[in-house]
Amino acid sequence: MHKISDIVSTGKLLTSDGAWGTYLFKKGLAIGNCPEEWNLTHYDDVFDIAKSYVVAGSDIISTNSFGSNVFKLSQYNLQEKLSEICQTAAEISRKAAGKNKIVMASIGPTGKFLIIGDVTSEDLYNSFKQQAIAFEKGGADAVCIETFYALDEAEQAIRAVKENTSLEVICTFTFDKSESGYKTLMGVTPQQMAESLIAYGADIIGANCGSGFEVMVEIVSLIREVSPQIPIMIQANAGLPIFENDKLVYSETPEKIKVIIPNLIEAGANIIGGCCGTTPEHIKVISKIVSDYNNRKI
Numbered sequence: 001m002h003k004i005s006d007i008v009s010t011g012k013l014l015t016s017d018g019a020w021g022t023y024l025f026k027k028g029l030a031i032g033n034c035p036e037e038w039n040l041t042h043y044d045d046v047f048d049i050a051k052s053y054v055v056a057g058s059d060i061i062s063t064n065s066f067g068s069n070v071f072k073l074s075q076y077n078l079q080e081k082l083s084e085i086c087q088t089a090a091e092i093s094r095k096a097a098g099k100n101k102i103v104m105a106s107i108g109p110t111g112k113f114l115i116i117g118d119v120t121s122e123d124l125y126n127s128f129k130q131q132a133i134a135f136e137k138g139g140a141d142a143v144c145i146e147t148f149y150a151l152d153e154a155e156q157a158i159r160a161v162k163e164n165t166s167l168e169v170i171c172t173f174t175f176d177k178s179e180s181g182y183k184t185l186m187g188v189t190p191q192q193m194a195e196s197l198i199a200y201g202a203d204i205i206g207a208n209c210g211s212g213f214e215v216m217v218e219i220v221s222l223i224r225e226v227s228p229q230i231p232i233m234i235q236a237n238a239g240l241p242i243f244e245n246d247k248l249v250y251s252e253t254p255e256k257i258k259v260i261i262p263n264l265i266e267a268g269a270n271i272i273g274g275c276c277g278t279t280p281e282h283i284k285v286i287s288k289i290v291s292d293y294n295n296r297k298i
């Protein structure tokens, strides 16, 4: 069992992995199909994605399970397969990662809102609990509760994992820059997120997705204002996507992020990877900078 926070507490930085969703589409996933069903129907394609990040230098490998909650799976009538889908997701990434790398299982938001009475806290808790137990069975070391925007939903996810498994808990929110600063869809600031998630028991916190690597530097500094010690994970998008000849293109190329990564480290990020639009090429760049830092070349 690898503990990310133990490794980070020695001063070492870690590289996580890049996009899964955009990668699955490249591999042929059709719009309207369930990405997580691919764990059962396209095992080798999912394994290839995990393996390509291992080869690119990721220390932490994610899983193909972002939408594997009861609410999203029931849109495809796959809710009965939740445990099988989640356990297989962890098994695939574990197989690619081997014994020495860390597997962190992805938990995305349910798309339900407690504030409008869409769902009860108990419904959310039970869905997250089922996912977490299956991830642990499949060999995950940690869960990454990611792309979240609401504190009440994050609280249920963190508690469900903590109370039912021994998995380490990472929780990262997605922020947009508004005139009044960085906020999530539900109006949560990075500082409010940090205070709350630490109180709920998250081991590692941070930000993912959003509008690219550049803005993450400021977000890391805002989280660091709240806690000098909490390990911070940043997994940014490769910039904002733009349409070019009918194709979605991401503006932050591996070359462009090269100069931003040292600033993220300087601001206090401990674990760095990518979100939408990032590729194994981005991870190679991050991994090189991270290992140079670990060897104190920069």
Ligand SMILES: [Zn+2]
Pocket: 208, 209, 210, 237, 275, 276
């Ligand atoms: Zn993203």
